[in-house]
Amino acid sequence: MKILVTLKPVPNPDEKVKVREDGKGIVRENIKTVVNPFCEIAVEEGLRIREAHGGEVVVLTVGPRESDQQLRTALAMGADRGILVEAAGDLDSLAVAKVIAKVAAEEKPDLVLNGKQAVDDDNNQVGQILAALLSWPQATFVSKLEPDMGCRKAKATREVDGGLETIEVPLPAVITADLRLNEPRYASLPGIMKAKKKEVKLVPVASLGVDTKPKVRVLSLTPPRQRSGGRKVADVAELVSLLSNEAKIL
Amino acid sequence: MSRMTRKMFKGGEYLIAEVAKEDVFTPEDFSDEQKQFAETAEQFTRNEVVPQAERLDHQDFELMVGLLKKAGELGLLMVDGPEEYGGLELDKATSMLVTEKIAPYSGYLTAYSGQTGIGTLPLVYFGTKKQKEKYLGKLLTGEWLAAYCLTEPNSGSDALGAKTTARLSEDGKYYFLNGTKQFITNGGFADLFTIFAKIDGKHFTAFLVERAFEGVATGQEEKKMGLKGSSTTPVILEDVKVPVENLLGEIGKGHKIAFNVLNVGRFKLGAGIVGSAKTAFLEGVKYANLRKQFGVSIGSFGAIKEKIADMATTIFAAESLIYRLAGLLDHRLSSIPKDVSNYSEAYLRGIEEYALECAIAKVFCSEMLDFVVDEVVQIHGGYGFVQEYPAERFYRDARINRIFEGTNEINRILIPRILLKRAKAGEIPLEREMAQANETIRKRSFATPDRSVCLGEERALLKNLKSLFLLVTGAAVRKFLERIQEEQEVLMALADMAIQIFALESAVVRAEKLTAKGPSDRNEGLAKATVKIFAFLAGETVGTAARKAVFCVSEGGNLAMVLNGIMELTRYDASGLLAAKRCLAEASLEGEKYIF
Ligand SMILES: Cc1cc2nc3c(=O)[nH]c(=O)nc-3n(C[C@H](O)[C@H](O)[C@H](O)COP(=O)(O)OP(=O)(O)OC[C@H]3O[C@@H](n4cnc5c(N)ncnc54)[C@H](O)[C@@H]3O)c2cc1C
Numbered sequence: 001m002k003i004l005v006t007l008k009p010v011p012n013p014d015e016k017v018k019v020r021e022d023g024k025g026i027v028r029e030n031i032k033t034v035v036n037p038f039c040e041i042a043v044e045e046g047l048r049i050r051e052a053h054g055g056e057v058v059v060l061t062v063g064p065r066e067s068d069q070q071l072r073t074a075l076a077m078g079a080d081r082g083i084l085v086e087a088a089g090d091l092d093s094l095a096v097a098k099v100i101a102k103v104a105a106e107e108k109p110d111l112v113l114n115g116k117q118a119v120d121d122d123n124n125q126v127g128q129i130l131a132a133l134l135s136w137p138q139a140t141f142v143s144k145l146e147p148d149m150g151c152r153k154a155k156a157t158r159e160v161d162g163g164l165e166t167i168e169v170p171l172p173a174v175i176t177a178d179l180r181l182n183e184p185r186y187a188s189l190p191g192i193m194k195a196k197k198k199e200v201k202l203v204p205v206a207s208l209g210v211d212t213k214p215k216v217r218v219l220s221l222t223p224p225r226q227r228s229g230g231r232k233v234a235d236v237a238e239l240v241s242l243l244s245n246e247a248k249i250l
Numbered sequence: 251m252s253r254m255t256r257k258m259f260k261g262g263e264y265l266i267a268e269v270a271k272e273d274v275f276t277p278e279d280f281s282d283e284q285k286q287f288a289e290t291a292e293q294f295t296r297n298e299v300v301p302q303a304e305r306l307d308h309q310d311f312e313l314m315v316g317l318l319k320k321a322g323e324l325g326l327l328m329v330d331g332p333e334e335y336g337g338l339e340l341d342k343a344t345s346m347l348v349t350e351k352i353a354p355y356s357g358y359l360t361a362y363s364g365q366t367g368i369g370t371l372p373l374v375y376f377g378t379k380k381q382k383e384k385y386l387g388k389l390l391t392g393e394w395l396a397a398y399c400l401t402e403p404n405s406g407s408d409a410l411g412a413k414t415t416a417r418l419s420e421d422g423k424y425y426f427l428n429g430t431k432q433f434i435t436n437g438g439f440a441d442l443f444t445i446f447a448k449i450d451g452k453h454f455t456a457f458l459v460e461r462a463f464e465g466v467a468t469g470q471e472e473k474k475m476g477l478k479g480s481s482t483t484p485v486i487l488e489d490v491k492v493p494v495e496n497l498l499g500e501i502g503k504g505h506k507i508a509f510n511v512l513n514v515g516r517f518k519l520g521a522g523i524v525g526s527a528k529t530a531f532l533e534g535v536k537y538a539n540l541r542k543q544f545g546v547s548i549g550s551f552g553a554i555k556e557k558i559a560d561m562a563t564t565i566f567a568a569e570s571l572i573y574r575l576a577g578l579l580d581h582r583l584s585s586i587p588k589d590v591s592n593y594s595e596a597y598l599r600g601i602e603e604y605a606l607e608c609a610i611a612k613v614f615c616s617e618m619l620d621f622v623v624d625e626v627v628q629i630h631g632g633y634g635f636v637q638e639y640p641a642e643r644f645y646r647d648a649r650i651n652r653i654f655e656g657t658n659e660i661n662r663i664l665i666p667r668i669l670l671k672r673a674k675a676g677e678i679p680l681e682r683e684m685a686q687a688n689e690t691i692r693k694r695s696f697a698t699p700d701r702s703v704c705l706g707e708e709r710a711l712l713k714n715l716k717s718l719f720l721l722v723t724g725a726a727v728r729k730f731l732e733r734i735q736e737e738q739e740v741l742m743a744l745a746d747m748a749i750q751i752f753a754l755e756s757a758v759v760r761a762e763k764l765t766a767k768g769p770s771d772r773n774e775g776l777a778k779a780t781v782k783i784f785a786f787l788a789g790e791t792v793g794t795a796a797r798k799a800v801f802c803v804s805e806g807g808n809l810a811m812v813l814n815g816i817m818e819l820t821r822y823d824a825s826g827l828l829a830a831k832r833c834l835a836e837a838s839l840e841g842e843k844y845i846f
Contacts, residue, residue, distance in 0.1 A: 015843065016841060016842045073286065186290050186293055186294055187289070188290065188324045189290060189325030190338065191325075192283060193338065
């Protein structure tokens with residue numbers, strides 16, 4: 001089974017970010033870049049499928065040259081090889097999906113695994129657009145995945161409002177990983193050393209012949225309102241009075 | 251203007267030589283791979299260890315053992331092990347960086363260091379092929395856990411005064427060990443103990459002792475001030491039958507093992523401490539942003555800002571110092587051809603070369619941490635004194651670092667001692683340089699700042715502080731001759747000067763590297779600010795130590811001249827200090843982290 005896993009480099013979600021002066025992005029200097037946590041889950045799932053069914057896990061990222069570091073993380077976890085489509089600047093979801101579609105057309109994987117969304121802009125679009133571009137079936141927000149190579153299909157359990165939905169998709173398909181799909185492994189130190197020798201193919205985005213001109217323009221970003229500190233109340237009566245008179249929620 | 255080859259410095263040479271930024275390793279030089287190792291250590295600690303701090307602090311050793319084994323699965327225990335036995339044989343910079351990332355919960359850091367450092371290294375450096383085949387693989391994977399037993403109830407600093415004995419059996423196949431070891435880290439659960447004992451009460455020797463050997467027992471857990479998550483117990487040996495194959499190294503050469511392992515222990519401790527300090531610092535800035543008094547966050551008060559700036563500064567100095575030392579070690583160790591027959595010996599000599607710098611690292615870092623945790627408690631006010639916040643634990647956990655791996659007094663004494671010994675052995679032209687320093691004073695030819703270069707002010711100060719060190723050391727040596735070894739008050743002062751000079755130089759050189767990246771780099775201004783703050787502090791500390799030494803050493807007419815010399819040699823224009831403190835504090839508060 002050949003699995004293509006995509007991963008997005010994102011600013012470390014544990015760090016405090018600041019909106020750039022022009023209001024159209026965040027300050028990236030001095031903020032560590034990490035693999036989007038949902039993509040890490042996708043990598044883990046790919047590895048587990050390979051461990052159970054054999055095959056190959058190829059990891060793909062679209063971004064600047066430094067994104068090599070995030071690919072190395074996935075390779076250290078155990079992925080077999082990497083592809084870095086080099087593209088400067090921010091691409092929107094459509095552009096990224098087009099690039100992935102192009103690579104998928106060449107690699108011909110049985111499965112494409114994406115994170116369900118990236119924790120930086122929370123767009124939650126790439127997987128869906130990709131499936132449409134490829135005309136492949138999709139299963140999004142997957143919390144359990146059971147591929148069946150013999151019958152070339154996969155059973156996917158999806159987390160939907162109010163419960164779980166189990167669907168079956170023929171392969172090849174696009175799957176997006178939800179939080180509870182698995183718990184990703186760490187890149188072990190020996191794994192990191194082995195990853196050094198694994199192949200990462202550099203592909204200039206221009207060579208793919210896809211139109212990556214953004215269709216979405218960011219007009220402005222605003223930080224969330226600062227939370228004001230809590231307040232201690234003397235008793236329940238005061239709490240109720242504040243909730244009804246001041247907060248006006250009772 | 252970068253050179254391809256780095257100059258190799260001798261141990262202690264920094265006190266008489268000038269160092270260029272190209273010759274110094276700094277955290278900015280870490281490779282992507284090294285950062286990746288660090289990332290694994292960091293994630294593991296953040297996700298697996300830190301959330302368990304409460305349980306670990308209540309001495310859930312089953313959990314602790316599980317976490318050590320889990321680290322083993324990730325290869326975190328293999329960093330320093332030779333490849334031949336399943337280790338990764340990574341360089342010291344990596345080993346220190348990984349240790350730094352393990353640090354956020356101190357109890358775990360100590361258990362981890364007990365395993366990978368003092369627990370495993372004696373075997374790595376001194377074990378026979380057979381001994382390594384038997385034990386090393388197990389220690390590197392975490393299948394077995396290890397402890398190191400040097401201290402005894404009546405011999406701590408005086409480690410060679412051990413009372414534990416070893417007696418050869420009549421058939422010559424076993425040694426019988428008897429005695430008690432005290433304060434043994436990982437004592438509660440270790441499978442293998444490296445135990446120092448005197449054969450026939452005379453020849454200080456190390457042995458590899460399995461817990462399973464008959465007669466080995468461990469006593470009650472100590473009730474400690476801090477570091478409660480780590481196991482600390484006595485190890486009691488009653489006629490323990492140890493096969494002769496388990497004698498480690500040579501008979502009567504146990505001190506070689508003990509001292510070499512201590513050198514490594516010291517710089518690794520320093521690296522761990524840098525991690526602990528960053529952890530505490532983070533809680534400090536978070537709280538300073540969160541806590542409101544008088545209608546504003548306390549981080550907006552100058553008094554709090556100053557604490558934050560001073561903490562960030564000393565952490566920067568410690569971090570610069572510790573990785574500079576890593577670079578010194580790696581540079582020398584990598585120059586040893588691996589196929590020479592006495593590789594191990596050459597390797598240890600390579601580490602011992604920097605015994606002075608190792609002692610400096612131990613003292614500077616442990617005192618830096620105590621300063622930081624104290625200020626972090628202070629920033630928390632009353633909440634720093636209660637266990638609801640981690641500041642209280644940081645404060646308790648930090649204190650031991652000034653005591654173990656050689657107390658700071660012992661390490662301070664070592665610093666001038668090693669220097670004088672190396673001078674006597676002709677390794678360093680100290681005599682010549684001391685004479686030169688005298689000339690400097692006599693002719694009043696002090697270094698003056700070249701204000702046209704970046705950090706010229708600090709470079710001049712460094713040069714003068716080195717002259718001052720040489721001047722005072724020269725005066726002390728002339729006065730006491732060989733007896734200087736016994737004048738500990740003076741030795742302490744000399745050590746203080748040497749420590750501050752090494753730290754300041756490390757910080758200045760690193761700042762030069764950061765500023766060389768160009769003004770577009772956001773850290774440029776911050777690095778300069780940090781160095782200004784530190785140069786002021788270090789200059790004052792060196793000045794005080796020098797004056798103390800001089801009052802202990804000189805009398806009469808000479809005194810006035812020397813005191814005047816001290817004034818000249820510690821002259822530092824720290825104009826802009828206030829702005830420097832504010833900008834460093836504000837950047838830390840805004841990023842809510844240690845910014846370098
Ligand atoms: C939590 C913990 C874990 C430890 N882990 C280990 C371990 O795993 N293995 C191990 O072997 N040991 C371990 N130790 C022991 C530790 O290394 C010793 O406590 C330390 O070396 C100091 O020895 P001591 O306690 O006997 O103090 P002492 O040597 O009695 O010192 C008391 C005071 O006298 C000073 N002093 C002593 N001699 C001199 C001198 N010549 N000149 C000037 N001042 C002097 C000291 O600096 C100190 O201030 C541990 C200790 C603790 C508390």
